[in-house]
Amino acid sequence: MNVILEERGISKTLEGLADEIEEAIPDRCAVGVIGIRARGDDLARRLIGLLEARGVRDIASGVLDITMYRDDLAEIGPSAVVRTTEIAFDVEGRFIILVDDVIHTGRSIRAALAAIIDLGRPKSIRLCVLVDRGGRELPIQPDFAGIRCDHGEGHVNVRLEESDGVDRVEAGT
Amino acid sequence: MNVGGSTAGAARRSVESATGAKAESMVWPHKHLLGLEELSAEEITFILDTAEAFEGVSTRSVKKVPVLRGRVVVNLFFEDSTRTRTSFTLAAQRLSADIVDFTAKTSSISKGESLKDTARNIEAMGVDLIVCRHWAAGAPHLVARNVNCCVINAGDGRHEHPTQGLLDIYTIRQVKGRLAGLKVAIVGDVGNSRVARSNLFGLIKLGAELTFVGPTTLVPRAFEALGARICHDFDSVIGEFDVINMLRVQQERIASNVFPSLREYSRLFGLTSERMARVKPDVLVMHPGPINRGIEMSAEAADGHQSAILRQVTNGLAVRMAVMFLCKQAAEAS
Known part of the structure; x- marks a missing residue:
């Protein structure tokens, strides 16, 4: 495993993402930040903190489980665990920032978009990821990407303090 | 609401998902x-x-x-x-x-x-x-x-009736936050009830204490071997329970010898308004439906704030x- 980001790198990257997102938020538009389980929700919480520090007010926070919307359930087999989706706010008319740790094929994001649209009609949805590792199979691209690394077929793992006890992005075969 | 932090920890393992992130999971084999x-x-x-x-x-x-x-x-x-x-x-x-x-x-x-x-x-x-x-x-x-x-x-x-058993157990866990150590009564025609059997297997595995209550003709002693307590006197135990699940009186059986009369059954084993005065204040009242109002339970018991009957359906x-x-x-x- 190659370590491609350490703790400091992750926090600097998130600061940069928060700067970009803050600039993109339209004036007087209600904001919702939705993280995809697992890891995307941890990153979403951190981003909300950073956005609030930049003066963004009244950010609604949500957690999305996309298992019910995946199109590859047969491939991941009986291992898929469905967890709760916790989006307690109305997405209608909001500026939604969808947060995930890694974007690869784009299929998770496709599932997440379908899930959010079943909840209502947001004003817009923007995608923020920590790592864009290439390998897209669908025409879906992040609006805000922390780092890019083309990593072929190998693994890219994002480990976060909240879930794994350590902040680290690593890549390996 | 706290619905219990229980997880199938032992049966879960870590796997690498498509993105390489760790996900807790369980191999569901059935x-x-x-x-x-x-x-x-x-x-x-x-x-x-x-x-x-x-x-x-x-x-x-x-x-x-x-x-x-x-x-x-x-x-x-x-x-x-x-x-x-x-x-x-x-x-x-x-x-x-x-x-x-x-x-x-x-x-x-x-x-x-x-x-x-x-x-x-x-x-x-x-x-x-x-x-x-x-x-x-x-x-x-x-x-x-x-x-x-x-x-x-x-x-x-x-x-x-496994899905009925599961929804009963789910409802109990949702309201009480746990299953282990809870005292649950299932009252009525236990011997003929598939709901009672599914509840029995599930509740005992999850650590609840189950009592079957009803007349001797409807609650055979044989259930003791499966881990349930048997009781033929509802009034002597009614104050103990965290959950009281009332089974439907199957009217088609009234003609047979197991029920002397509806009135007698209702008087001895019905969840009447008088009995509701003697239950634990936070008791959960359940019924798999359809209810015979006035026979196995009064309207007060069925519609009161302790009733989870519609929640069961949901x-x-x-x-x-x-x-x-x-x-x-x-x-x-x-």
């Missing part, structure tokens, strides 16, 4: 759900945890997820049922499945076709999941042995969605 007797405590807990995720689907604006899109579910019912069949139908529809009703009275069963032939003919039409209710114990098991698709038992004779949808989802996943993985 493509059929025939009873709770053959499931482990971890497996039952896993179904309950999965049902929590499906509960949210029914409260959103679009009450549908694409889990069973393009799949076909058949309700194969050899016995009358309204609420169970409706609940399975709605659950399948919320998973985006197509669903067809096949009822015995209107079918070739009345022309003498065997159960095995019926099941195989239905499967040959390209069915993915059969929901089976039958008056004979073991009928869904026979169907499961003879088809390749998933089979879910929706009640077989006096044997089991939870039935989430539980049935979870069960269909898990069985279908296991079938596709094998």
